[in-house]
Amino acid sequence: MIGIAGAGAFGTALAVALAKGGREVRLWARDPDQVRQMRETGRNEVALPGIALPENVSVHAQIGEVTHGQALLLAMPMQALGAALDASPEIDGRQPLVACCKGVDLTTLRGPVAVIEGRRPGAPAAILTGPSFAADIACGLPTALTLATTGDGEALQELLSTPTLRLYRTDDVIGAELGGALKNVVAIAAGTVIGAGLGDSARAALMTRGYAEMVRLAEALGARAETLAGLSGFGDLVLTCTSAQSRNFRYGCALGKGEAFDPKVTVEGVATARAVVRLAEGKGIDMPVTTMVNALALGRIALNDAIGQLMSRPLRQE
Structure with missing residues (x-):
């Protein structure tokens, strides 16, 4: 049983x-x-x-x-x-x-x-x-x-x-845990991009930079990068950032459109973003996408300001 x-x-x-x-x-x-x-x-x-x-x-x-x-x-x-x-x-x-x-x-x-x-x-x-x-x-x-x-x-x-x-x-328990947790945050960001009408190219860029954040934090906490490249990381990220079946993606779309979201629906990425911002700060890990999702969810920043801050980050080598 x-x-x-x-x-x-x-x-x-x-x-x-x-x-x-x-x-x-x-x-x-x-x-x-x-x-x-x-x-x-x-x-x-x-x-x-x-x-x-x-x-x-x-x-x-x-x-x-x-x-x-x-x-x-x-x-x-x-x-x-x-x-x-x-x-x-x-x-x-x-x-x-x-x-x-x-x-x-x-x-x-x-x-x-x-x-x-x-x-x-x-x-x-x-x-x-x-x-x-x-x-x-x-x-x-x-x-x-x-x-x-x-x-x-x-x-x-x-x-x-x-x-x-x-x-x-x-x-690699830590890698599997963080892959599943962090992809929900990136899915909110991806939904916000689509809800705001910024297009699929912007979503692809956001997913890529969000994935880089996932790997950075996971490795800092002792996970293996290859775990994040597997089902529990990259696989889950692709699914959650590209389908309206995802609650986190739908929540992000509502944020991007400036619409209310059903408060009875559990959106794990909201709490995760709040926790991960604290975790990343303690480790000195730069996580701009997660930081912006947290600020948007808490109403601390306007959508246009969040987009502007992400797009005006210093140019550097990938």
Whole structure:
């Protein structure tokens, strides 16, 4: 059995894909009304409409009912991960705990695996990340992800792989974490460029310079550059910066157009930008794209001023 804590779009999609791959899956939802709706309809119309739950997916209201399988996937927003672990002693870490979120914790300035290890010392911890949209995974479209763990991840890789969900394993946890986190910030910037009508050429330039920032910070924190060139970095960056399915990209488009964005939608890149600015300042790393995204999100700078500052930076060798 595989447990999944979190019945948002991604958690539900993973439940569907793993169940279709022959696994028994237990899915926990925090909202009792959502549990009731999913049990009655066999669907998660709130987060992933139109997708039927396979018979080997059961939905639970008590988190303790999903914590005793071969692995527990923690499919919740990055900024909620630490609090969820604090509130759930049932998550005892006897089985691998796999973070299925992207970002940097605002309190500790650490990634998901470090947050897990800090609260469950000795528990096998990993992160599942990479270029993926929940709807694609749930519909059985081919998807490749990165599974990063400092332990022996071969059995976990086998457990979580299906005919349509291919996992690649790495021991560069920091690189995988930062790739998934930082690409959301760049996606906001890319969406802002498109929303402001600056064109695809400007987006390509922005993505390239944003990727350079990702590598600079990751290497400064001990990651390997080649990890950022893989699925969890470059692959995820391309997907998130070029599709309206991305919440971060859509949020950026709204910024570029000067429009309000639905406050109920989680945009991980906003919190990540705030955390990364602090992290980069502490390391003396220059991250102009991230700095501008943070300033725009906080309303500290006008869009035209942000564009002007980026375009007026000193000319130098690439």
